[in-house]
Amino acid sequence: MNSLDPQIVIVEMRGQLTQNIGRVLRNFLKVRPIILSPEKAAAYIETHSVRGIILSGSGNSVNDTNAPHIPASIFSQWYKVKKIPILGICYGMQWLAAFFESRVANIERLREYGPSRITVISTDVLFYKTPVEQTTWSDHSESVLNPGGAFRIIAVTGVGGVAAIASHSYNIWGVQFHPEATQCEFGEQILRNFVIEICRCTSNWEPSSVVDLIRGETVEAIGKRKVVLPYSGGVDSSVVAALLAPVLGNRLVGFTFDGDHLRHQEGVEIAQHARICRLHWEMIDLKTQFVNAVAAASTDGEKERNAFQGVYVSGIRNRAKSFDPDSGQILIAQGTLAPDVIESGETGGHRVVGHHNTGLEKLLPEYDFLHPLQELFKHEVREIGRILGFPQSLSHRHPFPGPGLFLRILGIVPTHELLELVRWLDWRVREITVAHGVYDEISQLVTAYGHLYMHGVRGNEPAKGCPALIRPFKTTDFMTGEPYYLTPTVMSELSRELVKDKRIGRVLFDYTPKPPGRTEYK
Ligand code: XMP
Numbered sequence: 001m002n003s004l005d006p007q008i009v010i011v012e013m014r015g016q017l018t019q020n021i022g023r024v025l026r027n028f029l030k031v032r033p034i035i036l037s038p039e040k041a042a043a044y045i046e047t048h049s050v051r052g053i054i055l056s057g058s059g060n061s062v063n064d065t066n067a068p069h070i071p072a073s074i075f076s077q078w079y080k081v082k083k084i085p086i087l088g089i090c091y092g093m094q095w096l097a098a099f100f101e102s103r104v105a106n107i108e109r110l111r112e113y114g115p116s117r118i119t120v121i122s123t124d125v126l127f128y129k130t131p132v133e134q135t136t137w138s139d140h141s142e143s144v145l146n147p148g149g150a151f152r153i154i155a156v157t158g159v160g161g162v163a164a165i166a167s168h169s170y171n172i173w174g175v176q177f178h179p180e181a182t183q184c185e186f187g188e189q190i191l192r193n194f195v196i197e198i199c200r201c202t203s204n205w206e207p208s209s210v211v212d213l214i215r216g217e218t219v220e221a222i223g224k225r226k227v228v229l230p231y232s233g234g235v236d237s238s239v240v241a242a243l244l245a246p247v248l249g250n251r252l253v254g255f256t257f258d259g260d261h262l263r264h265q266e267g268v269e270i271a272q273h274a275r276i277c278r279l280h281w282e283m284i285d286l287k288t289q290f291v292n293a294v295a296a297a298s299t300d301g302e303k304e305r306n307a308f309q310g311v312y313v314s315g316i317r318n319r320a321k322s323f324d325p326d327s328g329q330i331l332i333a334q335g336t337l338a339p340d341v342i343e344s345g346e347t348g349g350h351r352v353v354g355h356h357n358t359g360l361e362k363l364l365p366e367y368d369f370l371h372p373l374q375e376l377f378k379h380e381v382r383e384i385g386r387i388l389g390f391p392q393s394l395s396h397r398h399p400f401p402g403p404g405l406f407l408r409i410l411g412i413v414p415t416h417e418l419l420e421l422v423r424w425l426d427w428r429v430r431e432i433t434v435a436h437g438v439y440d441e442i443s444q445l446v447t448a449y450g451h452l453y454m455h456g457v458r459g460n461e462p463a464k465g466c467p468a469l470i471r472p473f474k475t476t477d478f479m480t481g482e483p484y485y486l487t488p489t490v491m492s493e494l495s496r497e498l499v500k501d502k503r504i505g506r507v508l509f510d511y512t513p514k515p516p517g518r519t520e521y522k
Helices: 019-026 039-048 072-081 091-101 187-198 207-222 233-250 266-276 287-295 301-323 338-343 378-387 404-408 416-435 488-498
Strands: 010-012 033-034 052-055 086-088 103-106 111-122 133-140 141-147 152-157 163-169 173-174 226-230 252-258 281-285 330-333 366-369 442-452 454-458 461-474 504-509
Touching: 010 039, 010 111, 019 033, 019 187, 019 338, 039 072, 052 442, 072 091, 072 266, 072 442, 086 091, 091 103, 091 163, 091 173, 091 378, 111 163, 111 416, 141 163, 152 366, 173 187, 173 226, 173 287, 187 330, 207 233, 207 366, 226 301, 233 252, 233 266, 252 301, 266 281, 287 301, 301 330, 301 338, 330 378, 404 442, 404 504, 416 461, 416 488, 454 504, 488 504
Parallel strands: 010 033, 010 052, 052 086, 086 173, 226 252, 226 330, 252 281, 330 366, 461 504
Antiparallel strands: 103 141, 111 133, 111 152, 152 163, 163 173, 442 461, 454 461
16 A cells, blocks of 8 residues: 555445545544545455445435445455455444344434434444543434344444444444534544554545645546646635646646626736646636626526536637647546535535536536545645645635626626626625735625615615625535624624615625525525
8 A cells, every 4th residue: 555545435325424524534533535436436445455444424215226335245345355344324334234134214213413412332442532421413314223143232322222333253333423523522533443443544644745646646647638727716726726737837728717707806816826826827708608698597596507607618618629629638627625516416415506617527528527626625725725835815715606796696687787886895895804804714705785675865865775795604614604703893894885886775794604504695
């Protein structure tokens, strides 16, 4: 095993939290995992040596006909022939139990959601350094009943269900709860016990070594081909650019579409960021095409995103063709991150929102894609940006969604004029929060225009105006998050500034957490 090779295979059974397992392993245990579908895991484990296997949770029931599964012949290879330690989490444990012929059933009384108490009833290395009574985090409707054969129950739930099982003869463990959830009190220790104590992994994940690793792997995958990079100027696509540009030189081109959806002075900033990454870059003017397409999609967010994506995809195709008209030997690189993949339902979980830049493979089937960052979370990519020498303004730039200002116009079809208005609102809000030193405290600051007339007064006259919405949002992984509360002084200055435009009658501050809110409004 090469010192940077993945040590643990996480088998993706289509769970919402699978990427979090990877995150805990990398960030806290310093161990590099690889997340693979059951089919890909089978192929990978056949040809690589790995120290452990984790079966993820899932939105499915083991009793569903299309539930994710591992063929018996392959699973037997893993635990019987190769004798690789295995941990099943939630659905992963249920799948293991069903495989060894225990019953898995939907019993109302045993269901759990959220914080859940467990009691450890048998000394086991999996619970090493954790107390007998502990709070975990669960989300399951089905439960394992009477695991038998080689399995022992090592912990029970507060409602009398099976919380954890072990078979030392097979080197297999299962937990009904989610140790990878941040809310699970001793989750990190439990994963540590599996990964370090049981699988004997050693530390091999440090962001500095990861730069060389990702660059090496990506450049190898590219071979002699050319690469186009749709470039937003944000930290994700900049990391991809900075990894590839020094090696590929003229074989890489980056471009940004101006669909009239960019922020004040953003073109200048993107050009500057491209220079930092040494990327050959150009801005392509598609203002009319984007605005016409999004406007034709009514005011429904998902339809607007699809319309945006349509123009985006044909823009990429055109640029790829002009970059390499003959050979078709071209790749499209993207700075897709783990949360984009999860929330778009690409891992098979529930679709929360379609991102304009996920699922492009289906829309551009004639090209091969590269997603060098797709197993990473935002803060990990920022750390890599820092190692690559990015200034703080780039490595910590607030994320800005691909469809940009189109997502900030609510309840009315977007026009150039309204885009100009939200561009101004966004700019003023950024300037004021920067001046008060709070902008960098916020993870993402969303300013939107809501087309909803409200009554007010201007001078002595009755007046009608629409609200500007300000959403200061704080998060580390963008999967969940909390509001960032502005002080009354900042709020009052913002309100007084934004109503200077007569179309704005109110300024509303949005302090909804995610969930149930999202960062963006659509
Ligand atoms: P939500 O609104 O789902 O956003 O909480 C999570 C993060 O994703 C960004 N976002 C997008 N980024 N294309 C992108 O590149 C998109 O279509 C898109 N939609 C949302 C959002 O701004 C936040 O940072």
